[in-house]
Amino acid sequence: MLAHHQAAPQLHHPLHRDLQSPHHPQHSDRDVSGGEDETPTSDDLEAFAKQFKQRRIKLGFTQADVGLALGTLYGNVFSQTTICRFEALQLSFKNMCKLKPLLQKWLEEADSTTGSPTSIDKIAAQGRKRKKRTSIEVSVKGALEQHFHKQPKPSAQEITSLADSLQLEKEVVRVWFCNRRQKEKRMTPPNTLGGESTHALAPGHGSSAYGPLAPGPLGLSSTQLR
Structure with a gap:
């Protein structure tokens, strides 16, 4: 055993x-x-x-x-x-x-x-070349930015033409525009609430029309700041 x-x-x-x-x-x-x-x-x-x-x-x-x-x-x-x-x-x-x-x-x-x-x-x-193609050069990115400001949503034919002129793959160009549109949405603040609200919050309008704001529930007096 x-x-x-x-x-x-x-x-x-x-x-x-x-x-x-x-x-x-x-x-x-x-x-x-x-x-x-x-x-x-x-x-x-x-x-x-x-x-x-x-x-x-x-x-x-x-x-x-x-x-x-x-x-x-x-x-x-x-x-x-x-x-x-x-x-x-x-x-x-x-x-x-x-x-x-x-x-x-x-x-x-x-x-x-x-x-x-x-x-x-x-x-x-x-494999290495394919990875480098996705990292777009500065000059190429500048051309894409110019086209984006003209047409943020290019058609399939425009993407093909742009890819051929920049010597990029169509999928790379398509993905770049998708990512660029998402970036534009994140960069744009949600302040498009209408003309009236924009003018009401504009500098100078409140002071000229209504005068200086009086201390209220949202204001702080000089004693409170001490």
């Missing part, structure tokens, strides 16, 4: 706890490079995650670049958070095993580059 209940040394990482269950037996005698059909051990996954992170940083790719490349190359879209959790060994054992061969293929292709742009480089460049 003592031999049966004697447990292996407890490992602190959640990935190792998954591996201690009967569904995930450890295979310490297997070769790491023996093939994708073999279930990797916790040491295999930990070593690969560390190696992958080091190589990714050295190659100059972000976690978001990797997720974008995996989605385009292999049809499996992964977020930056998923890649981050893989490198930190915070995914479940099953998900770690599923993601490892994809990242391994990505790493092999990235390592095989000899200075010429590969598909991974192109995909990463497209």
Whole structure:
């Protein structure tokens, strides 16, 4: 009974706890490079995650670049958070095993580059370029502002024409005008209550027509201010 209940040394990482269950037996005698059909051990996954992170940083790719490349190359879209959790060994054992061969293929292709742009480089460049396009330059923003003052709600044809002239995507122009109209609403104070109320509150009208205001419930006398 003592031999049966004697447990292996407890490992602190959640990935190792998954591996201690009967569904995930450890295979310490297997070769790491023996093939994708073999279930990797916790040491295999930990070593690969560390190696992958080091190589990714050295190659100059972000976690978001990797997720974008995996989605385009292999049809499996992964977020930056998923890649981050893989490198930190915070995914479940099953998900770690599923993601490892994809990242391994990505790493092999990235390592095989000899200075010429590969598909991974192109995909990463497209992702970075797409992000920069949404940050509109000052000169372009000035042209959009001029058009906004002329026509705050442009038609679809006007948006297309404006996007072509400014070399922007139509969706970027459309979203900019939507955001600009919302900003205009926030900046405009709700003082359009009619001409009479506006004149009644205008400076000078109260003093000339009614004289100085007498101390009342809303006024403060000199003694109250002391």
